[in-house]
Amino acid sequence: xxxxxxxxxxxxxxxxxxxxxxxxxxxxxxxxxxxxxxxxxxxxxxxxxxxxxxxxxxxxxxxxxxxxxxxxxxxxxxxxxxxxxxxxxxxxxxxxxxxxxxxxxxxxxxxxxxxxxxxxxxxxxxxxxxxxxxxxxxxxxxxxxxxxxxxxxxxxxxxxxxxxxxxxxxxxxxxxxxxxxxxxxxxxxxxxxxxxxxxxxxxxxxxxxxxxxxxxxxxxxxxxxxxxxxxxxxxxxxxxxxxxxxxxxxxxxxxxxxxxxxxxxxxxxxxxxxxxxxxxxxxxxxxxxxxxxxxxxxxxxxxxxxxxxxxxxxxxxxxxxxxxxxxxxxxxxxxxxxxxxxxxxxxxxxxxxxxxxxxxxxxxxxxxxxxxxxxxxxxxxxxxxxxxxxxxxxxxxxxxxxxxxxxxxxxxxxxxxxxxxxxxxxxxxxxxxxxxxx
Numbered sequence: 527x528x529x530x531x532x533x534x535x536x537x538x539x540x541x542x543x544x545x546x547x548x549x550x551x552x553x554x555x556x557x558x559x560x561x562x563x564x565x566x567x568x569x570x571x572x573x574x575x576x577x578x579x580x581x582x583x584x585x586x587x588x589x590x591x592x593x594x595x596x597x598x599x600x601x602x603x604x605x606x607x608x609x610x611x612x613x614x615x616x617x618x619x620x621x622x623x624x625x626x627x628x629x630x631x632x633x634x635x636x637x638x639x640x641x642x643x644x645x646x647x648x649x650x651x652x653x654x655x656x657x658x659x660x661x662x663x664x665x666x667x668x669x670x671x672x673x674x675x676x677x678x679x680x681x682x683x684x685x686x687x688x689x690x691x692x693x694x695x696x697x698x699x700x701x702x703x704x705x706x707x708x709x710x711x712x713x714x715x716x717x718x719x720x721x722x723x724x725x726x727x728x729x730x731x732x733x734x735x736x737x738x739x740x741x742x743x744x745x746x747x748x749x750x751x752x753x754x755x756x757x758x759x760x761x762x763x764x765x766x767x768x769x770x771x772x773x774x775x776x777x778x779x780x781x782x783x784x785x786x787x788x789x790x791x792x793x794x795x796x797x798x799x800x801x802x803x804x805x806x807x808x809x810x811x812x813x814x815x816x817x818x819x820x821x822x823x824x825x826x827x828x829x830x831x832x833x834x835x836x837x838x839x840x841x842x843x844x845x846x847x848x849x850x851x852x853x854x855x856x857x858x859x860x861x862x863x864x865x866x867x868x869x870x871x872x873x874x875x876x877x878x879x880x881x882x883x884x885x886x887x888x889x890x891x892x893x894x895x896x897x898x899x900x901x902x903x904x905x906x907x908x909x910x911x912x913x914x915x916x917x918x919x920x921x922x923x924x925x926x927x928x929x930x931x932x933x934x935x936x937x938x939x940x941x942x943x944x945x946x947x948x949x950x951x952x953x954x955x956x957x958x959x960x961x962x963x964x
Contacts, residue, residue: 558646562592564637570657575625576664577698585620586635586654594641603632606656610634625661626697632656661697665752668698670743676763681731683770691726692741692760700747709738712762716740731767738762771927774945777958778922786929786943800934803878807925810871813864874927925962 568587575582588596600621601610610632613621623633638651674693681688694702706727707716716738719727729739740762746755776784790796869875933939945961 559644560646561594561639561641561644561648561650562590563650564588564590564596564639564652566637566652566654569655570621570633570635572656572658572660574660574662576662577626577628578664578668579625581622581625582659583620583622584633584635584657584659586637587619588637588652590639590641592639592641593643594639597638597640598635599638600633600635603634603656604630606632606658623659625659626695628661628663628697628699630658630660632658663698663747663750665750667700667745667747667750667752667754667756668696669756670694670696670702670745670758672743672758672760675761676739676741678764680766680768682768683731683734685731685767687728687731688765689726689728690739690741690763690765692743693725694743694758696745696747698745698747699749700745703744703746704741705744706739706741709740709762712738712764729765731765734767734769736764736766738764771942772945773925773927773962775960775962776924776926778924784926785946787946788931788941788943791939791941794933794939798933798935798939799881799931801878801880801932802930803876803932804929805874805876805927806869807872807874808864808869808922812923813869813871 566586566588568585570584570586571582573582584600586598590596598617598619600613600616602613602623603610621633621635623631634656635654636651637654638649640649642648672692672694674691676690676692677688679688690706692704696702704723704725706719706722708719708729709716719729719739725741727739727741729737741760742757743760744755744757748754774784778784867875867877929943929945931941931943
């Protein structure tokens with residue numbers, strides 16, 4: 527009888543052990559059931575690689591038999607036994623380590639089983655073996671990796687020169703050096719720019735023209751056994767310097783329209799253009815006065831304005847009416863102020879007018895901003911600036927340039943307007959304009 531009890535006890539012990547080993551819920555002395563410890567059947571495997579080679583994927587295979595849910599958290603350690611640091615976003619059964627730098631790192635994963643159906647402890651974890659990953663220097667220096675390329679710029683003569691820069695890295699411990707080049711086109715060989723040997727470079731923009739700039743980044747590593755240098759070439763940055771535009775100083779008292787004339791490119795009609803923009807600059811004193819709005823006026827009757835040297839009164843009788851293509855009409859009457867354009871004193875900012883006929887942007891009497899979109903004859907636009915409501919003597923002085931009619935699909939067909947001498951206004955006002963730069 528004693529032998530039978532002994533054997534039954536042995537088999538019972540073996541049976542309980544089997545339950546634990548196969549990942550089934552554990553039952554304590556008090557009858558409480560805990561989450562089962564995950565069983566790791568496949569551990570991550572280490573690797574030896576050279577700088578520049580593809581990183582190995584580390585993975586783990588784990589199971590649990592109590593119906594719980596497994597989750598993963600990967601760690602990196604500096605030794606085979608020291609504590610590791612959790613790796614951000616490494617929470618899957620597989621993980622690809624960073625191998626961009628020379629060194630040895632030990633990786634392991636903690637697998638956690640979460641089972642909210644058990645009555646006791648609802649989580650249990652198992653830790654994998656450590657995978658040793660060593661990144662070694664290759665026989666040759668590593669090619670630099672350029673992560674930020676130099677950007678292109680379009681400037682006007684007299685504008686401040688932009689800084690061109692590049693960001694490059696290398697993982698083999700080498701030293702990076704830089705040499706900038708200037709070329710005449712997007713593909714031809716460039717000429718080294720004297721003293722341009724840093725990660726950033728400011729080109730000469732004192733002359734009108736187009737130049738292409740690029741940088742050659744060199745990694746020098748004398749610790750390798752083979753070729754000690756490797757290079758990478760950046761994209762080309764196109765820097766265009768255009769002639770400085772005509773700049774007018776315009777004083778507008780109360781409200782008036784400074785007139786600009788446009789000649790359409792061959793093969794285009796007014797219906798091909800959907801917006802008009804102008805650049806303004808205002809000093810701090812005038813900006814404090816504020817403006818009530820910017821308006822845009824249009825007129826087909828160029829001859830009515832060509833000889834104007836003062837203010838032309840825009841009475842109601844002279845405004846555009848349906849079917850009449852020789853009177854002025856309001857095209858964009860939206861109330862806007864300096865804050866709408868993030869304007870800063872003494873800096874150029876852009877105001878854009880909608881002439882597409884969209885809601886809120888049209889003529890007084892017509893559904894469309896351009897009443898005859900097929901027309902090709904010359905046209906006058908008036909850029910109108912209204913002073914604040916402080917009174918008719920509280921005028922605004924500002925600078926205006928690049929009044930541009932924009933083609934809806936081909937920027938090359940956009941047209942810069944020619945300034946006319948006069949104004950158009952609804953009020954008898956004293957307004958002046960003069961060219962200050964050309």
